[in-house]
Amino acid sequence: MNIPRPLRRLGLAAGLGACVLLAACGDAARSGGATPVEITRDTYCALDGMLLADYPGPKAQIHYDGQPEPEFFCDTTEMFAIYLKPEQARKVRAVFVQDLDKTRWDAPQGAWIDARTAYYVVGSSKRGAMGPTIPSFGSEAGARKFAEAQGGQVLPFAAITPDMARLDGGALHDQKM
Structure with missing residues (x-):
């Protein structure tokens, strides 16, 4: 099958983009969809209450x-x-x-x-x-x-x-x- 060069490049770019998105989804899936929360001056330890x-x-x-x-x-x-x-x-x-x-x-x-x-x-x-x-x-x-x-x-x-x-x-x- 003879696919014009611009279309091959577009297909390659789309494929690479899909791989990047899938990798990002894998990261989100590994972390259960959660994102880390930053510590503030008031953040305390769940075990002992230390700041x-x-x-x-x-x-x-x-x-x-x-x-x-x-x-x-x-x-x-x-x-x-x-x-x-x-x-x-x-x-x-x-x-x-x-x-x-x-x-x-x-x-x-x-x-x-x-x-x-x-x-x-x-x-x-x-x-x-x-x-x-x-x-x-x-x-x-x-x-x-x-x-x-x-x-x-x-x-x-x-x-x-x-x-x-x-x-x-x-x-x-x-x-x-």
């Missing part, structure tokens, strides 16, 4: 079905502790964390990414709002660079376990008391 803007380290938010506003967390460890609980029965629409490739540790702002696509550093020496935390990065290279400087192991979202996200800081197993 998030007052503390360093990456924050997190979980969007639940049937709940118009997300629940925010002081750090990613708290988010994982709630998200990974076996008794967690509410349907999660989306989970967002801050990308430390794109924001500062001391005063993180914006830079929200889908938590399920992020890379994390478990066991670093860096401390967040509640002590040990699990820093989040949009790129594996960023997570590796951080781990080289601060220690820890780089893992994807699916590899984080409840034992890695304990909120007791190890106090329950401290035999020195």
